[in-house]
Amino acid sequence: MLIVRTPDIKSSDITDRKLYFGRREFMRTAGLGAGATAIGLTSSAEAAFTTVKSPFSTDEPPTPKDKITSYNNYYEFGVEKDDPAANAGSLKTAPWAVAIEGECAKPATYTLEDILKGVTLEDRIYRLRCVEAWSMVIPWVGFPLGDLLKRVEPAGNAKFVAFETLYAPEQMPGQRERILDWPYKEGLRMDEAMHPLTILAVGLYGDVLPNQDGAPIRLVVPWKYGFKSIKSIVKIRLQENQPVTAWNTATPNEYGFYSNVNPAVDHPRWSQATERRIGEFSRRKTLMFNGYGDQVASLYSGMDLTRYF
Numbered sequence: 682m683l684i685v686r687t688p689d690i691k692s693s694d695i696t697d698r699k700l701y702f703g704r705r706e707f708m709r710t711a712g713l714g715a716g717a718t719a720i721g722l723t724s725s726a727e728a729a730f731t732t733v734k735s736p737f738s739t740d741e742p743p744t745p746k747d748k749i750t751s752y753n754n755y756y757e758f759g760v761e762k763d764d765p766a767a768n769a770g771s772l773k774t775a776p777w778a779v780a781i782e783g784e785c786a787k788p789a790t791y792t793l794e795d796i797l798k799g800v801t802l803e804d805r806i807y808r809l810r811c812v813e814a815w816s817m818v819i820p821w822v823g824f825p826l827g828d829l830l831k832r833v834e835p836a837g838n839a840k841f842v843a844f845e846t847l848y849a850p851e852q853m854p855g856q857r858e859r860i861l862d863w864p865y866k867e868g869l870r871m872d873e874a875m876h877p878l879t880i881l882a883v884g885l886y887g888d889v890l891p892n893q894d895g896a897p898i899r900l901v902v903p904w905k906y907g908f909k910s911i912k913s914i915v916k917i918r919l920q921e922n923q924p925v926t927a928w929n930t931a932t933p934n935e936y937g938f939y940s941n942v943n944p945a946v947d948h949p950r951w952s953q954a955t956e957r958r959i960g961e962f963s964r965r966k967t968l969m970f971n972g973y974g975d976q977v978a979s980l981y982s983g984m985d986l987t988r989y990f
């Protein structure tokens with residue numbers, strides 16, 4: 682077991698008392714406070730999670746935390762990259778519940794605390810490749826989505842999983858405008874959802890997930906374009922049919938259901954061959970399946986990879 686401690690809390694992290702105590706409350710109710718207390722909380726250092734390392738992590742250097750938390754796509758809080766960090770403070774992340782419904786033996790609404798009870802949280806350092814041709818390396822804290830899905834006992838006809846973000850226009854200014862068909866929706870095929878690389882993240886850099894990164898719980902599917910990794914999830918539905926997704930509905934010729942990272946298939950308006958790694962000067966070559974082909978290519982054998990953008 683590896684105890685992750687945040688090395689130093691900046692004054693900007695502790696000045697907002699509401700956020701600070703909100704976070705403490707989350708840790709306590711999620712049953713995470715015990716470990717934190719055991720190693721001794723002080724006002725200058727604080728452990729948010731106890732985590733284990735994962736063999737799925739990349740050893741590439743993580744993108745600095747200030748970049749990961751200030752350069753975001755979260756259209757519920759505005760369409761500019763710095764809008765989510767500026768506006769997502771209005772999102773109320775506690776209490777939080779996720780309804781899991783549809784084709785399963787034990788549909789249930791789980792509180793965040795229920796979801797995390799008995800779960801081993803892992804450090805998963807993954808590449809994130811946005812469809813806009815920029816990328817980061819993000820040290821997530823999370824656990825396999827498949828472990829949660831197994832708890833509801835999926836039925837044989839559960840072929841897909843649909844996800845929805847919270848719909849709360851009073852908290853999410855972007856939802857007061859018709860940018861997308863709210864709430865944000867995404868989906869995976871069942872085998873993609875059960876794949877060990879697919880995680881639900883609740884933290885990054887060993888700390889509680891910042892609101893702008895999808896607090897309190899978001900999907901991360903590292904071999905697909907970033908828009909598949911839906912934030913602030915309140916609903917998960919097991920279903921027989923392929924789910925309707927927000928970006929595919931908005932612009933079907935630009936954003937497909939599969940959206941596996943593929944340098945050989947260009948976006949209608951730009952090349953996907955290279956990417957800008959945030960914090961680096963020169964561009965990198967984009968890798969097939971974002972470099973996760975060894976683990977996931979077999980999921981798509983027999984599919985025409987030039988079509989499933």
Ligand SMILES: Nc1nc2c(c(=O)[nH]1)N[C@H]1C(S)=C(S)[C@@H](COP(=O)(O)O)O[C@H]1N2
Binds near residue numbers: 757895908
């Ligand atoms: N609900 C919701 N989820 C979302 C988005 C969004 O606008 N709304 N943007 C997506 C896109 S395009 C990307 S690249 C990633 C960005 O995640 P990050 O801001 O944590 O890096 O979130 C994805 N999840």
Ligand SMILES: [Mo]
Binds near residue numbers: 754811812813906907
């Ligand atoms: Mo994206």
